[in-house]
Every structure is written in C-alpha cells, then in structure tokens.
Amino acid sequence: MKIAIVGGGSIGLLLAAFFSEEGQDVTVCTRTAEQADAINAHGIKYQAAPDYSKIHRVSAARVDAYREVPHYAIICVKQHRLPEVCSVLQSSPIFRDSTLLFIQNGMGHVDPLRSLPQNNILVGIVEHGAQKENHHEVRHTGKGKIKIASFRGGIDKAFWGRMITGSFKIEGKDRLEFIMKEKLVVNSVINPLTSLFRVQNGDIEQNSFLTELAKLLFKETCSILGINETTDAWEHVLRVCRSTAENRSSMLIDVEEGRQTEIEAISGYLLKLAEGKGKDVPYTRFVYFGIKALERKK
Numbered sequence: 001m002k003i004a005i006v007g008g009g010s011i012g013l014l015l016a017a018f019f020s021e022e023g024q025d026v027t028v029c030t031r032t033a034e035q036a037d038a039i040n041a042h043g044i045k046y047q048a049a050p051d052y053s054k055i056h057r058v059s060a061a062r063v064d065a066y067r068e069v070p071h072y073a074i075i076c077v078k079q080h081r082l083p084e085v086c087s088v089l090q091s092s093p094i095f096r097d098s099t100l101l102f103i104q105n106g107m108g109h110v111d112p113l114r115s116l117p118q119n120n121i122l123v124g125i126v127e128h129g130a131q132k133e134n135h136h137e138v139r140h141t142g143k144g145k146i147k148i149a150s151f152r153g154g155i156d157k158a159f160w161g162r163m164i165t166g167s168f169k170i171e172g173k174d175r176l177e178f179i180m181k182e183k184l185v186v187n188s189v190i191n192p193l194t195s196l197f198r199v200q201n202g203d204i205e206q207n208s209f210l211t212e213l214a215k216l217l218f219k220e221t222c223s224i225l226g227i228n229e230t231t232d233a234w235e236h237v238l239r240v241c242r243s244t245a246e247n248r249s250s251m252l253i254d255v256e257e258g259r260q261t262e263i264e265a266i267s268g269y270l271l272k273l274a275e276g277k278g279k280d281v282p283y284t285r286f287v288y289f290g291i292k293a294l295e296r297k298k
Contacts, residue, residue: 001025001159002068004098006085007076008035008060010130010250011103013138015074017046018168020056027059029066031081036060038135045137049246069094074101078250079109079265089116099156101148105187105250106265107180113151120153123176125183128168129201129244131253142201142244145169149176181225185233186240187266188221189214191251192287195261195294198252202245205238213283220281224274255294263291 001024005016008030020026028044030036039060047053061067063085073095077085082104089095099120102109113121129142146168148155155172163170173179190201193210197203204210218237222229254261267288274281 001071003027004029004066004068004070004073004095005076006063006073007031007081008039008135009076009078010132010138011126011128012074012076013044013132013136014046014128014130014140015076015103015126016058017044017054017056017138019163020044020058021054022163026056027061027066027068027070029063030060031063033062033065035135036062036065042136045133046140047133047137048140063088067094070098072101073098074103076103078262079104079106080260080262082109082112086112086116089118099153102151104265105183105191105262106269107184108265108269110151110176110180118152121151122148122153122155123151123180124148125179127183127186127240127243129247131248141247143168144240144243145171147171147173147179149173149179151176181227182233182236184225184266184270185218185221185227186237188270188284189217189237190241191249191261191266192263192291193217194249195252195255196287196290198256200245201241201247201249205241205245216283217287220274220284221270224270224277224279224281224284251291255291261291261295263288263295267291 003019003024003026005012006029008028016026016028028039043055043057045055075085100118101122101124103124103126125147127144131139131141133139160170160172193204204214218234219229251261267284270284271288
C-alpha cells in the first residue's frame, strides 16, 4: 500500500516509522522543505528505551509538492492546521480516491469532515507517547493502542489486521463517538496539567496533589460529555499516564517553544459544550485560561 503521512510532528514520524516497518510505501508530507530534505537525506530515526534505534528509509515532500496517489492519507497535523490541509484534500485530485484517516486531539474537527468529498473517511486516536527530537528523529516514550472508527464508508479490516507489530496494536471500533470521547477525557486531564505544572505525564499519578486536580478535571469532563464517571474510565486515564510516564505532552512542548497549543480543541471545546448545557465547570475554565495566558506570555 502507498501511504501518505500528512504532518511531520511526533505522531506523524512515529506512524511513518511504524508503517515502514510493516513494509508499506511511505511518504511523509511536511509543512517545510527543510524537514522533507532532512527525512530524504537521513531517513526517520526511530528510538525506543533503553537503547534501541533503527533508521527507516522513507520518502518526504512538502504537502503542496506531493504528486503521488496514496491508498491511505493519514492526517496527523494539529487541529488549528486542519483547515489548510482540508482545503488541499478537497481540491487536489491526488487524494480524491484515497481513504483518509484523521488523528487529532479533541472533537471539534469531526463535523467539518462532512464537507470532504472522499468516500472513505476514518477517525482515530493514538495512545502512544512520542517525542520529536528533530526533523527526522522520534523517540517512542510509551506504548499504547491505535483505535480507529469509520466516519464515512468502511474499514478495510484485512489491511488494518496486518498492521500489528510488537510495539503497536490497532483496534477497529464500531462507535466513533465513544473513542473520541474517551480520548477527549484523557486529553482534558493530561495536556493542560502537564503544561501548567511543567511535568511529565507520569507525575500526574505519582504526585498526589496533581492526582486530586486530575480527578476534578476528569469529573467535569465526564459531566460535560454526559458519560458515567466509572472506575474503569478513571483507571484508563491513569493507565495512559503510566504507559507514557516519561512523555512530555505535545501541549507542554508547544508552551515551552512558544507555539499555539490545542487548548481550544480540548478545554475550549468542552467550555462551549458546558455553556450550552448551563453547566458551571470552574476547573476546566481555569486550565483553559491558564494555558491561554501562557500562550499570550510567549
């Protein structure tokens, strides 16, 4: 299969290495020519603890210079970059017959996908921890699952069933809304807390005071989304913290590097839902304005 990975961030590089390991024909579609040149020259260096590394030889090109026709296009850009990418997906004949897989945090990106012309559109979540070291190196900081569900069309179970290695497990799910809400609950807790307190994911479980704050955010998010605050749901949040304990969340990295974060797609989305339901959510509101203040400071 020919696969285009749209987005050269940590998850894009991680997935490119994964599909390359599975023998697929991979091209990383980057925002800059500089990153594309680095990947073409050096390949993707995949690193995993404690001392394992491997070079994956894949192709790379700027998104607007990509000219192949992929079977799958996996879109890994952050939500605030989706409009420009979707514009390309709508207008370019290259992606007209591709199956699209969108992997973003939050849920605000789902409804706008209705305007895309493709017959097969999937939405997925990634529970792995990954850290981008530079243009062509990625460190796998925590193993998890990739869960996908259909937004439009079907899932090629024969293809995805083969995409399993010792480090990855892909699960096809019937309920799109469930996996998106499950991921949003995790993001609403881990991303803002790690960013505000400048800690790794594992500190949320290890520091009892952060754990209490995490529980308060968890309860608010469940209330906003109309899902039960079950023990299993809370344990899932802690499992992600544990499995990605050494990971620094993407939001934390964005804050440290002075970039726009995805807080609008996570806590901002939740605040809008809460307002529509007449719910008072002080902890969600606090982390939202806290991250926005850090963005303004930079």
